[in-house]
Amino acid sequence: MSIIPPETTNYMIAGYAVFFGVFIIFITSMAVRWSNLKRDLQALEEIEKEKKS
Amino acid sequence: MNKKPVVLLVLDILSLVFLAVAAYLALSFAPMEVNMGNVQKVFYFHVANAWVGMLGFIAAGVAGIAYLRSQDPKWDIVEVAAVEISLVFFLIAIVLGSIWAKPVWNTWWTWEPRLTTAAITEMIYLAYFMLRGGIEDPNRRGRFSAVYTLVGAVSVPITFMAIRLFRTIHPVVIGSQTSQAQGGFNMSPDMKVAFFFSLFTFTVIFVDLFWHRIRLGILASKVEELKLKVME
Amino acid sequence: MAEDKNPTTKPGSFLKAVFAITWKDLAAELRSRELLSAMLVFAMLVILIFNFALKLDARTRITATSGILWVTFTFAGTLGLNRSMAIEKDRGCLDGLLLAPVDRSSIYFGKLLSNLAFMFIVEAIVLPLYSLLYNINLFNPGLLLVILLGSIGYIAIGTLLAAMAVQTRTRDVMLPILLFPVVIPVVVAAVEASGGFLQGLAIAEVSYWINLLLVYDVIFIAISFMVFDYVVEE
Numbered sequence: 001m002s003i004i005p006p007e008t009t010n011y012m013i014a015g016y017a018v019f020f021g022v023f024i025i026f027i028t029s030m031a032v033r034w035s036n037l038k039r040d041l042q043a044l045e046e047i048e049k050e051k052k053s
Numbered sequence: 054m055n056k057k058p059v060v061l062l063v064l065d066i067l068s069l070v071f072l073a074v075a076a077y078l079a080l081s082f083a084p085m086e087v088n089m090g091n092v093q094k095v096f097y098f099h100v101a102n103a104w105v106g107m108l109g110f111i112a113a114g115v116a117g118i119a120y121l122r123s124q125d126p127k128w129d130i131v132e133v134a135a136v137e138i139s140l141v142f143f144l145i146a147i148v149l150g151s152i153w154a155k156p157v158w159n160t161w162w163t164w165e166p167r168l169t170t171a172a173i174t175e176m177i178y179l180a181y182f183m184l185r186g187g188i189e190d191p192n193r194r195g196r197f198s199a200v201y202t203l204v205g206a207v208s209v210p211i212t213f214m215a216i217r218l219f220r221t222i223h224p225v226v227i228g229s230q231t232s233q234a235q236g237g238f239n240m241s242p243d244m245k246v247a248f249f250f251s252l253f254t255f256t257v258i259f260v261d262l263f264w265h266r267i268r269l270g271i272l273a274s275k276v277e278e279l280k281l282k283v284m285e
Numbered sequence: 286m287a288e289d290k291n292p293t294t295k296p297g298s299f300l301k302a303v304f305a306i307t308w309k310d311l312a313a314e315l316r317s318r319e320l321l322s323a324m325l326v327f328a329m330l331v332i333l334i335f336n337f338a339l340k341l342d343a344r345t346r347i348t349a350t351s352g353i354l355w356v357t358f359t360f361a362g363t364l365g366l367n368r369s370m371a372i373e374k375d376r377g378c379l380d381g382l383l384l385a386p387v388d389r390s391s392i393y394f395g396k397l398l399s400n401l402a403f404m405f406i407v408e409a410i411v412l413p414l415y416s417l418l419y420n421i422n423l424f425n426p427g428l429l430l431v432i433l434l435g436s437i438g439y440i441a442i443g444t445l446l447a448a449m450a451v452q453t454r455t456r457d458v459m460l461p462i463l464l465f466p467v468v469i470p471v472v473v474a475a476v477e478a479s480g481g482f483l484q485g486l487a488i489a490e491v492s493y494w495i496n497l498l499l500v501y502d503v504i505f506i507a508i509s510f511m512v513f514d515y516v517v518e519e
Contacts, residue, residue, distance in 0.1 A: 008090035008156040015095030015152045016080070019102065019145055026141050026262075030269055037272045044279040051283065121515055176466040183462055187453035196515045197449050201463065204442065207508060208467040211501060215470040218493055219477065 061264055068261045071254040075101075075247070083247040086238050093238065095153045097247050101255035103146035103171065108259050109139025110174065110206070117202030120195055129195040130270035132202055133185075138262055140178040143171050166217040173212055177205040191277075302387040306395025309378075310369065311402060320368045324407045328361040332415060346419055351479035354415065355435070355472055358408060362439055363461050365403045366447040369396065374451050383517060393444065393513040397506075400447075401440045408432055427482030427491070434498040435475035438505060439468055445509035448516045474498045 079097040086093035116132035119125075150168050151161050162168070181201055188194040240248060314320050335353045373379045373396075382392050412432075416423045443464055450459035478494035488495075 003087045005085060005087045006090040006156065008092035011092035011152050011156050012080075012090075012094050015092070015149050016076070016098065018148050018152065019098050022141065022145050022148075030262075030265055034269055034272065037269070037276050040276050041272070041279065044276065044283055047283050048279065121512065173466050173469060180462045180466060183455070184449070184453065184459065187455045187459060189454075193452065196518070197452075200445070200449065200512045200515055203512065204445070204467055204505075204508065207504060208442075208470065211470045211497070211504070212467075212473075215473045215497055218497070219473055222477070 061261070061268075064257070064261045064264070068254075068258045071250075071257055075251045075254040078247040078250050083244045084241060086244075088238060089157050092153055092156050095149050097251040099146055099149035099153060100248070101251040102142045102149065103167075104252055105255050105259045106139045106143035106146055106171065106174075108256070109135045109137075109142065109263075110209070112263070113139060113202050114206030117199040117206065120199040121203070124192075124195075126191070126195060126274065127271075129191075129198065130274060131267055132198060134263055134266035134270055136178055136181055136202070138259065138266060140175060142259075143175055143178075147171050147175070164216075164220070166213055166220055169216050170209060170213040174205070174209050177201075177209070181205070299388055299391050302385075302391035303394040303398065306382065306392060307398040307402070310396070310399035313372075314399075314403070320365060320372075320403060321406060323368065324361045324365045324403065325410060327364055328357050328407055328411050329414065331357045331360055332411070332418070336418075347421060347483060348480060350415070350419065350421055350423075351476045351483060354411070354479065355476050357411060358404070358432075358436070359439070359465075359468075359472060361407055361411075362404050362436075362443060363464065365407070366400060366440070366443045366464075367450070367457050367460050369400050369403070370444075370447040370451040371456065379517065389514045389517060390510050392517065393448075393510050396448075397440060397444045397509075400444050401436060404436050404440055408436065421483070423483075425482050427488065428479055430495070431475055431478040431482065431498070434495065434502060435471050435479075438471040438498060438502045441502060441506045441509055442468060445513060445516060448513070470497060470501050474501070 075097070079094050083094065083097070085091055113132050113135035116128050116135055120128035120132060147168060150171075154163055155161055181198065184201055185194055185198055188197060332353065335356075339349060339353075341349050373382075383389070412423045415421070443460075446463045446467075447460050450456060450463060453459050474494040474497040478491045478498070481491035481494070
């Protein structure tokens with residue numbers, strides 16, 4: 001006699017969606033922080049140059 | 054350090070490719086488990102994410118000790134990167150564990166030792182960031198963070214053992230079954246392939262993200278330095 | 286740096302320094318009693334609130350007692366730790382101590398002992414009070430052992446973390462946030478062992494918890510003492 005497996009595919013989808021969602025948010029957050037810092041760095045280097053002259 | 058090193062680029066690509074393969078193996082290649090249905094497939098990523106959390110946890114502890122011994126700010130950057138990654142991945146693991154628990158044991162949460170310890174570790178990480186947020190001086194911030202990391206690294210394993218002992222004395226009865234079984238299914242060979250490949254993939258992902266996060270920390274520290282210099 | 290210890294620090298002078306610091310705190314408290322009164326009033330309020338929050342019949346009271354006691358001690362203990370360190374910082378005592386030619390870790394042990402003394406005093410008053418209010422005999426040697434070991438573990442790590450917390454911007458709030466997640470083994474073990482003794486279990490059945498408390502105490506006294514230097518350097 002065989003067992004009928006319960007229909008839990010929705011939970012599986014939810015699980016993988018959570019993983020990919022958080023993963024993408026995390027990577028995006030790092031990318032955004034990187035570009036903000038890059039921008040700040042450039043601005044500060046400009047100010048430094050002006051101060052020298 | 055503006056240009057991304059080639060090795061890191063390669064690692065990025067490998068991470069994405071491996072992730073895709075791991076997802077395929079977990080979702081499609083591995084057979085469905087008959088007692089739980091498809092939700093069991095969440096298990097592969099649940100464990101792999103917890104594994105990344107563990108790697109980060111250990112890395113943070115090592116970085117903390119290294120910082121205290123050397124007082125080199127680079128170790129502080131490494132420590133923050135490790136804690137942040139561990140925080141994110143333990144969070145994913147906890148949520149995935151919850152999603153898995155609901156259809157299988159009819160509860161969103163079980164006070165199971167590993168899950169509970171992971172949640173406590175998250176609280177320690179949050180406390181860590183709050184501590185850092187409350188200190189202006191970078192040197193003091195580095196020292197205190199390292200001390201707290203060390204304290205956390207030692208207390209978490211002890212906490213795990215305490216909770217496990219507690220659970221053997223007070224098993225939780227959930228719905229109509231006791232939830233002492235954590236998972237309680239046997240892995241077929243195909244499932245094992247998916248499982249171990251997930252672990253491997255996420256190890257690669259950990260190294261990749263860790264490297265990226267450390268680079269981010271170094272850039273942030275550079276900006277801070279320049280800011281102080283320029284605002285004089 | 287941690288290595289710059291006074292070369293003339295002998296065991297004798299180390300202990301002298303420790304007791305001097307402990308006595309300073311105890312003497313100051315004897316005069317002002319601000320710490321103890323705050324802790325005591327707070328502890329009694331917590332017990333009062335529990336009386337209304339948990340409607341306990343005579344039977345569940347026994348099983349809930351160990352939990353209530355430890356929640357009370359944990360919260361009152363936080364108050365004591367905070368005040369103890371804040372007084373140090375506000376009166377500039379800490380800077381004075383740091384200038385003195387004593388091993389930094391003697392400051393840790395001195396504070397540890399005085400904080401422990403305050404906690405014991407509060408516990409010594411709460412226990413008979415609770416006994417009276419709830420008609421439960423708490424003069425149980427096993428229970429007293431657990432309270433001793435649990436308090437030591439709690440104060441050992443609490444003293445270290447309080448020293449850090451008092452130097453942050455969000456002083457008072459910071460300590461419980463740092464302390465509670467890492468002191469969970471103490472709370473779990475203490476509540477379980479206390480409950481066991483109160484229910485008349487034999488020592489063998491609670492020995493795991495006693496061992497856990499002992500291990501925790503030793504490990505965290507050692508760690509706190511080793512890293513305390515890093516927390517008070519200027």
